[in-house]
Amino acid sequence: MMTLRPIIMMALLALLITGCATGEKFSGLESPDKNQAKIYLYRPFNLMQSGVFPDVEIDSKEVGVLKNGGFVTFAVPAGQHTITLSGGFLQWGHSDRNFKLDAEEGKTYFYQLDTTTRQQGTYTMVGYAFFKTEKDVAMEELVKLKASN
Secondary structure, three states, X not given: OOOHHHHHHHHHHHHHHHOEOOOOEOOOOOOOOOOEEEEEEEEOOOOOOOOOOOEEEXXXXXXXXXXXXXXXXXXXXXXXXXXXXXXXXXXXXOOOEEEEEEEOOOOEEEEEEEEEEEEEOOEEEEEEEEEEEOHHHHHHHHOOOEEOO
């Protein structure tokens, strides 16, 4: 009789694989078109919460999902924009998060999503940090990532 252990391990492995980016490897920066700014959102690989991923929206329009070990890139016109990270409980497990961006024509912006932990008594709380990064820091991470298709 088969025990549950192998079945549970296979299910966990499947969850990890589906939560990882599977697109093409990062191949370099793309310059923004005239009157546009280019945005790169990326998420370095982290085993913790690797099977959950947010939908990414810009000004309430979906531009993709941000999977573990992946990146999403898109262009926006110059001006004020709102980046939203959202998703259902099993997909994302967090409330919607909104971030403001004042995009300048011709500029490229980099934002990182990373898993964070903090100790609260005997429990470890897991969450996310989403923050703007500098080009040199982002480039070191992006070359390790794949598109979040």
